[in-house]
Amino acid sequence: MSGSDFVLDPRLAADTLPVTSLPLCDVLLMNDARYAWLILVPRRAGLVEITDLPDSDQQALWQEVNRAALVLRSVARCEKLNIAALGIIVRQLHVHVVARNYRDAAWPGPVWGYGQAEPYQQVAAESLLLALRKALAPYA
Amino acid sequence: MSGSDFVLDPRLAADTLPVTSLPLCDVLLMNDARYAWLILVPRRAGLVEITDLPDSDQQALWQEVNRAALVLRSVARCEKLNIAALGIIVRQLHVHVVARNYRDAAWPGPVWGYGQAEPYQQVAAESLLLALRKALAPYA
Numbered sequence: 001m002s003g004s005d006f007v008l009d010p011r012l013a014a015d016t017l018p019v020t021s022l023p024l025c026d027v028l029l030m031n032d033a034r035y036a037w038l039i040l041v042p043r044r045a046g047l048v049e050i051t052d053l054p055d056s057d058q059q060a061l062w063q064e065v066n067r068a069a070l071v072l073r074s075v076a077r078c079e080k081l082n083i084a085a086l087g088i089i090v091r092q093l094h095v096h097v098v099a100r101n102y103r104d105a106a107w108p109g110p111v112w113g114y115g116q117a118e119p120y121q122q123v124a125a126e127s128l129l130l131a132l133r134k135a136l137a138p139y140a
Numbered sequence: 141m142s143g144s145d146f147v148l149d150p151r152l153a154a155d156t157l158p159v160t161s162l163p164l165c166d167v168l169l170m171n172d173a174r175y176a177w178l179i180l181v182p183r184r185a186g187l188v189e190i191t192d193l194p195d196s197d198q199q200a201l202w203q204e205v206n207r208a209a210l211v212l213r214s215v216a217r218c219e220k221l222n223i224a225a226l227g228i229i230v231r232q233l234h235v236h237v238v239a240r241n242y243r244d245a246a247w248p249g250p251v252w253g254y255g256q257a258e259p260y261q262q263v264a265a266e267s268l269l270l271a272l273r274k275a276l277a278p279y280a
Contacts, residue, residue, distance in 0.1 A: 082225070
């Protein structure tokens with residue numbers, strides 16, 4: 001299916017704030033101030049598994065994930081990056097890039113399904129979004 | 141650092157059964173019969189983050205992850221693949237490829253940190269390892 005059929009999953013849309021668009025993926029910020037947490041969603045309709053993507057799009061996906069990870073680490077200092085494609089709750093293919101810290105809510109466990117999201121205060125969200133957009137601009 | 145300095149993390153070694161070696165990664169089977177669960181470990185010393193790898197090795201890593209995922213899905217039927225690089229407990233860079241099913245122990249939550257591993261019976265392990273090695277042989 002072509003990119004024009006792509007519609008962002010409503011749950012992803014509800015849980016996130018839009019950051020920017022890279023050539024393949026929309027970049028979203030999870031609206032959860034407990035972690036700096038990006039989600040990359042390839043703008044291709046009907047994808048569930050990474051293995052559904054042709055090789056060239058897989059390469060583009062991982063390149064964009066890599067860039068988003070480097071940007072996230074530069075904007076939100078962290079001890080460790082978590083990168084994951086799970087897709088159990090939301091089937092639409094999406095890749096998590098999460099900045100983890102020793103004292104974060106879920107450490108050393110996984111962030112998924114842990115407690116309740118704590119939405120950003122508006123000023124904090126705007127500041128983080130601005131920094132992310134600026135750092136991602138060269139790749140957009 | 142060169143590949144010759146690479147030593148598999150002792151915890152990964154203790155928790156897994158060796159499957160095969162691909163050009164970049166060792167492929168391991170988690171010794172946990174609750175899920176069909178592979179781990180790919182690039183044979184490069186000192187790696188922690190995927191972003192530590194040069195671009196060409198990142199491409200090779202994701203190509204091998206993709207192949208392992210397709211093989212896992214062909215050998216162990218599943219509803220969904222989980223692909224993740226977390227590295228919170230074991231720092232050495234490794235990528236999880238997990239075959240998930242609606243009725244598995246942790247569904248719909250993540251498998252990491254959920255309950256205790258249930259080691260394979262020897263016959264079941266040998267049968268699964270044989271099938272995985274046969275399916276991965278074209279890529280070794």
